[in-house]
Amino acid sequence: MSTATVDLREAPIESSVNYLNARYGIKSWLLTLDHKRIGLLYLGTITFMFFVGGTAAVLMRLHLIEPQGALFEPETYNKMFSTHGIIMVFFFLVPSIPATLGNFLIPLMIGARDVAFPKLNLMSWYIFVTGCCFAMYGVISGGVDTGWTFYPPYSSAYSQTHVIAFALGIFIAGFSSILTGLNFVVTIHKMRCPGMTWFRLPLFIWSMYATSLIFVLGTPVIAITLALLAAERLLHVGIFDPAVGGDPLLFQHLFWFYSHPAVYIMILPGMGVISELITAFSRKKIFGYTFVAFSSLAIAVISFIVWGHHMFVTGQSIYAGLVFSVLSFVVAIPSAIKVFNWMATLYRGSISYEAPMLYALGFIGLFTIGGLTGLFLASLATDVHLNGTYFVVAHFHYIMVGGAVMAYLGGIHFWWPKITGRLYPDYWARIAAAIVFIGFNLTFFPQFMLGYLGMPRRYAMYPSEFQVLNVMSSAGASILGIGYLIPLVYLIWSMRYGPVASANPWKAKGLEWTTASPPPTENFAEIPVVNEDAYNYPVAEPRHYPDAPGVARV
Amino acid sequence: MSEMAAHTPHSHPPGFAHQFETIEQQREAGTLGMWVFLVTEILFFGGMFTSYIIYRALHLQSFIEGSHDLFVKFGATNTAVLICSSLTMAMAIRSAQTGKSKRTIIGYLLVTMLLGATFLFLKLRFEWYADWKEGLIPGVSWIPSAAHTPGVKMFMCFYFFMTGLHALHMVVGLGILTVLVIMTARNRFSSQYYQPLEISGLYWHFVDIVWIFLFPLLYLIGGRYPGS
Numbered sequence: 130m131s132t133a134t135v136d137l138r139e140a141p142i143e144s145s146v147n148y149l150n151a152r153y154g155i156k157s158w159l160l161t162l163d164h165k166r167i168g169l170l171y172l173g174t175i176t177f178m179f180f181v182g183g184t185a186a187v188l189m190r191l192h193l194i195e196p197q198g199a200l201f202e203p204e205t206y207n208k209m210f211s212t213h214g215i216i217m218v219f220f221f222l223v224p225s226i227p228a229t230l231g232n233f234l235i236p237l238m239i240g241a242r243d244v245a246f247p248k249l250n251l252m253s254w255y256i257f258v259t260g261c262c263f264a265m266y267g268v269i270s271g272g273v274d275t276g277w278t279f280y281p282p283y284s285s286a287y288s289q290t291h292v293i294a295f296a297l298g299i300f301i302a303g304f305s306s307i308l309t310g311l312n313f314v315v316t317i318h319k320m321r322c323p324g325m326t327w328f329r330l331p332l333f334i335w336s337m338y339a340t341s342l343i344f345v346l347g348t349p350v351i352a353i354t355l356a357l358l359a360a361e362r363l364l365h366v367g368i369f370d371p372a373v374g375g376d377p378l379l380f381q382h383l384f385w386f387y388s389h390p391a392v393y394i395m396i397l398p399g400m401g402v403i404s405e406l407i408t409a410f411s412r413k414k415i416f417g418y419t420f421v422a423f424s425s426l427a428i429a430v431i432s433f434i435v436w437g438h439h440m441f442v443t444g445q446s447i448y449a450g451l452v453f454s455v456l457s458f459v460v461a462i463p464s465a466i467k468v469f470n471w472m473a474t475l476y477r478g479s480i481s482y483e484a485p486m487l488y489a490l491g492f493i494g495l496f497t498i499g500g501l502t503g504l505f506l507a508s509l510a511t512d513v514h515l516n517g518t519y520f521v522v523a524h525f526h527y528i529m530v531g532g533a534v535m536a537y538l539g540g541i542h543f544w545w546p547k548i549t550g551r552l553y554p555d556y557w558a559r560i561a562a563a564i565v566f567i568g569f570n571l572t573f574f575p576q577f578m579l580g581y582l583g584m585p586r587r588y589a590m591y592p593s594e595f596q597v598l599n600v601m602s603s604a605g606a607s608i609l610g611i612g613y614l615i616p617l618v619y620l621i622w623s624m625r626y627g628p629v630a631s632a633n634p635w636k637a638k639g640l641e642w643t644t645a646s647p648p649p650t651e652n653f654a655e656i657p658v659v660n661e662d663a664y665n666y667p668v669a670e671p672r673h674y675p676d677a678p679g680v681a682r683v
Numbered sequence: 684m685s686e687m688a689a690h691t692p693h694s695h696p697p698g699f700a701h702q703f704e705t706i707e708q709q710r711e712a713g714t715l716g717m718w719v720f721l722v723t724e725i726l727f728f729g730g731m732f733t734s735y736i737i738y739r740a741l742h743l744q745s746f747i748e749g750s751h752d753l754f755v756k757f758g759a760t761n762t763a764v765l766i767c768s769s770l771t772m773a774m775a776i777r778s779a780q781t782g783k784s785k786r787t788i789i790g791y792l793l794v795t796m797l798l799g800a801t802f803l804f805l806k807l808r809f810e811w812y813a814d815w816k817e818g819l820i821p822g823v824s825w826i827p828s829a830a831h832t833p834g835v836k837m838f839m840c841f842y843f844f845m846t847g848l849h850a851l852h853m854v855v856g857l858g859i860l861t862v863l864v865i866m867t868a869r870n871r872f873s874s875q876y877y878q879p880l881e882i883s884g885l886y887w888h889f890v891d892i893v894w895i896f897l898f899p900l901l902y903l904i905g906g907r908y909p910g911s
Contacts, residue, residue: 243702349727364822373837
């Protein structure tokens with residue numbers, strides 16, 4: 130065990146030259162190789178995509194206020210939910226934390242001057258923007274109505290909408306994910322500063338590493354699958370075409386081989402952020418560091434062998450179903466390990482309820498609900514009843530919105546002073562966190578009930594006895610929308626008018642807090658040397674429990 | 684950019700990027716990066732190889748029939764051409780490593796490019812063009828033959844997707860080789876620093892190996908070899 134004194138030098142005095150003001154002009158941004166600036170480029174892009182996808186969601190919920198549908202033709206409604214799903218999954222959630230916070234923080238947290246391949250990093254942003262352009266072209270020219278899953282033969286032979294534009298958009302954006310993941314893997318392997326051993330890494334880095342593995346291993350499969358689908362649609366013949374002996378179900382297998390791990394692309398980075406927030410705001414070392422670290426890897430590995438639970442009712446073999454069911458239960462274990470370790474970290478910590486911590490606590494609750502309802506869907510028998518209902522919609526929104534987006538917002542708030550050098554208004558941030566939490570639950574909890582009662586997803590109309598719950602859900606969506614707009618306003622406001630932040634406003638541990646806010650272009654005046662564990666917060670009281678076994682080995 | 688110079692006051696070797704502390708760290712990062720990229724490539728082709736395996740098991744007879752429509756002569760020639768190009772690629776790297784003249788390195792690179800171009804030429808002129816004339820390209824030029832079961836069309840889909848994707852990688856490889864020739868001509872490499880050559884070589888060999896799998900899977904199934 131290393132409890133030696135810290136070698137992290139005192140934070141350098143606020144340097145006047147930082148990465149934001151080192152150079153000016155649009156060209157200095159569009160040609161930047163600085164991982165911090167590239168992170169901000171991504172932040173702008175995905176925020177735009179988030180509000181595009183969010184607008185579609187709000188319109189859908191408005192439509193569903195009335196059983197017959199208040200706004201659109203059913204065809205338009207189909208395009209709304211497809212657009213919402215595609216934009217949110219592929220153009221917001223997948224790149225959300227990795228491409229923004231990951232890009233910004235990984236080199237800072239491991240004590241490096243940049244990622245391993247800065248040009249590749251910039252290239253992946255351009256690739257991502259190209260993918261976004263294809264998707265936006267699809268949106269503007271009339272949308273797509275296949276759902277975000279693009280199942281053939283509907284998508285390949287029957288849909289009259291812009292499938293190819295969206296498929297190509299996802300194909301292209303996929304390469305951005307692949308290159309980002311590649312960059313992160315190499316960066317984490319090769320760019321750690323002296324003394325930054327694997328087991329001194331912040332847990333955010335472990336989760337980003339696991340995420341990057343999924344990027345690298347999963348994304349190529351969805352890329353080739355969608356390319357095959359686009360080719361099939363274009364040429365009217367292909368390997369998913371039953372006319373030549375093809376099987377549309379093969380598409381589902383290939384699709385979920387990526388898209389189930391992609392769920393963990395969305396949640397693993399969030400888990401990493403939460404580990405940072407929980408330790409910083411309970412001023413305590415994480416409980417069971419090695420368990421949390423390895424659970425990230427376990428999730429990444431097991432996530433690749435559970436895809437069949439999306440296909441229990443497609444007629445796949447019952448034995449395959451049994452195996453996939455068991456494996457899906459297994460993947461819940463590492464997730465549960467994380468939740469229990471966070472709880473144990475909170476126990477006897479000196480907890481303060483800053484805005485990021487509100488998001489973190491919200492995450493734990495919502496992720497737990499989302500995770501436990503996932504077990505209903507992993508069980509063969511209950512899945513037959515719940516598959517294709519609003520129960521599924523509610524379940525994955527608890528994970529993706531209640532989990533990933535809450536963590537994303539918590540992380541953005543936590544590192545905002547580091548990113549911009551300015552503090553956001555704490556009062557408004559807490560209000561917004563509360564509004565998001567309330568709005569979220571009001572939107573999606575009624576959907577669990579609707580799904581349990583049998584309301585199918587993806588329909589533009591519903592029987593009138595479901596109206597009360599649907600109106601509740603729509604009301605919640607409006608509140609949630611306001612909850613997302615408030616941070617947009619005050620965060621932009623704070624960039625100019627917020628109080629200037631010190632190097633370490635939260636008094637948190639971690640190399641990113643030892644350099645100036647905002648950091649200089651090269652991150653550190655000198656490459657730091659680390660000789661202590663992560664989260665080495667001073668022990669508050671004598672009855673503090675010793676660390677979990679395993680942390681001691683360094 | 685003043686900070687950029689600040690941390691490397693010492694003179695740095697050519698090709699040394701500012702984000703690294705040592706040239707050794709840069710070398711390891713580059714090599715690891717290429718290996719990780721090749722892993723993504725394996726998964727990329729893997730989606731198609733998996734589908735191939737499944738459908739071949741389901742429609743073996745159609746796949747054999749389809750295979751008989753391919754020109755095994757050109758496939759075999761191209762296999763030899765690609766293996767030779769891998770050899771010359773390795774020779775180029777070895778020449779750089781042992782400090783041979785840049786003319787030698789460029790020579791080997793150009794031969795590699797020539798072999799790669801030969802592969803593409805044979806493929807385009809004598810295989811795909813002939814397939815097009817015979818109506819064997821699904822969705823583009825397809826003349827139904829009474830002898831063909833529907834599964835043959837499926838096999839030809841695989842054939843064109845897989846060899847097409849492989850050819851695309853060859854074209855990218857030729858682009859990379861062009862850049863390498865220019866870099867060599869500009870004296871960017873030495874026996875201390877030749878990493879772009881080395882990792883591009885990894886890519887070239889990978890594309891070669893993909894073909895080594897494609898050739899038997901597409902051309903040689905169903906007993907096409909003599910004596911069977």
